[in-house]
Amino acid sequence: MTSEPHTSPGHPANARIAAEQVNFPRPLKGSASQHLVVTMLADYWRGSAAWLPSRLIVALAGSLGLSSSAASTALSRLAGRDVLEQSNAGRTSRYRFTPEAKARLDIGVGQIGGFGSQERRWDGMWTVVAFTVPESSREMRDLLRSRLKWLGFAPLYGAVWVSAWDTADELEDSCRHLGVENYVIFRTPEAELRGRPLIEAWDLEDLRRQYTPFIDSYGRKARTLDPQQLSGAEAFKLRTEVIDAWRAFPWEDPGLPPELLPREFPLFEARRIFVTLYNSLADAAAVYVEETAVRLAPDLAGEIRAFRVKA
Template sequence: MTPEPHAPPGHPASARIAAEQVNFPRPLKGSASQHLVVTMLADYWRGSTAWLPSRMIVSLAGSLGLSPSAASTALSRLAGRDVLEQSNAGRTSRYRFTPEAKARLDIGVGQISGFGSEERRWDGMWTVVAFTVPESSREMRELLRSRLKSLGFAPLYGAVWVSAWDTADELEDSCRHLGVDNYAIFRTPETELRGRPLIEAWDLAEVRRQYLPFIDTYGPTARSLDPQQLSGEEAFRLRTEVIDAWRAFPWEDPGLPPELLPREFPLFQARRIFVALYNSLEETAATYVEETAVRLAPEVAGEIHAFRVRA
């Protein structure tokens, strides 16, 4: 789960590259067990080094609708992906995020918290990359395309990708790491472009449509919600569902500057709904998680630090 879309400038290259190695489950539209467990754990224990007993994780996952077997399988598979590391204490399995996963989560948290904010202003400059990857290196090409998309790029043409933000340093680091050496990265002002507008690299109608189900689902709740009327379990479940749905958007939306988007673009309405719901449920949900820890894993009570999004 950066104040800037997609890639946080200034993040150390070594940490970023190490983070790219972690095989996180990709955010999805609609919950999957591994995805949901990562969301839940990152929400309350991203910065903790404590070992979390599986019985507590499974219990909390049950509040999100996951069966014990589904939650246990998700934990095992996340450990296999190097997202979690596992340790046994007697007959108890325990888990925590690997250091590399925590580095990746630090990036992701910035993406989620800053995504859709209208505060950042555009300088009128575009980043353009042209590259060639041999047909024999198809896997390298796909990795590069995935990285480009994660940085907010889109293909104007097959091997010419564009971004409205200055992510040249992050992209150059990734090219070197992936072994791509036949590329050119440059910055160009909007005023010097001729021909096809670079904004046409994105299908804005498709980007717009992805927010409508989120607005329809959570908008009425945000308008009428009284967090005091919810039980701790209900607040925990709703808060996790909301951020789980929201964190998929940076994968599909390039985070274009507000100056380039039509007025009343639904991203901004969706963000207001997300922030209102997520932050208002923080106290009630965190209390429920802490009570669960006291009951099932008192050794980690007090390790909970619920995340809060900047309004």
């Protein structure tokens, strides 16, 4: 049982596009059973090829407040989404992440773990994309908009989207894969822009407000919590809840460069809270998961990896 940092390895275009096709449940405001199970499994078995018996997953999900039926239904639906693959050993159902899901998790975990970090420096350049998708291809247009949002773009005008980061290669890969042909992507320096400021593509006050519940819920705990005073089950539950709440933010916030944000933007306080709780609870939570695995699935002893994020 060890702790490892989250990493963000590079992925060739074909592998990245294949990974994008895995139908992960979208993070929601508040916990839902499918993405709570994904969060839990990714936290401790993302890098493992071991088969996890359903009794172990259901038991751990129970520690998070999910009923046996809710956890079992979540597993079945995640298998239907190609997030998990299923195998039977006698009367026991077993699950593990599909290879494509693991590739997607490698990408997503790097983005989620690094979200809000001020280490990434802005080069003063904007990425702009303009596109046309026929009304008859509405599904293609919706998929493109969803992909743009995940890459950190926002609509300045209906079909003109902007991002402060250099994601041109990833976006071009996605356009080709989706079959979008009528588009142009270019980079432009901030100093040469005229007219409407591109930062106005985002409602910064709306972005600011989304962090209030997180800070209110977990800020005091981050300041005062002594992990030694918690049981393993309590540490496991709180750690899972914290990252499950945190992982929703990159869907709504593009992670704009600090240079473009108001002073004391709450994203940075929220990140400090997240990193403090997530990392400080890692050891106690991993011990609890290991003990549960030893009791219900002894073959998995030593397979547990409690991941950490870089402060």
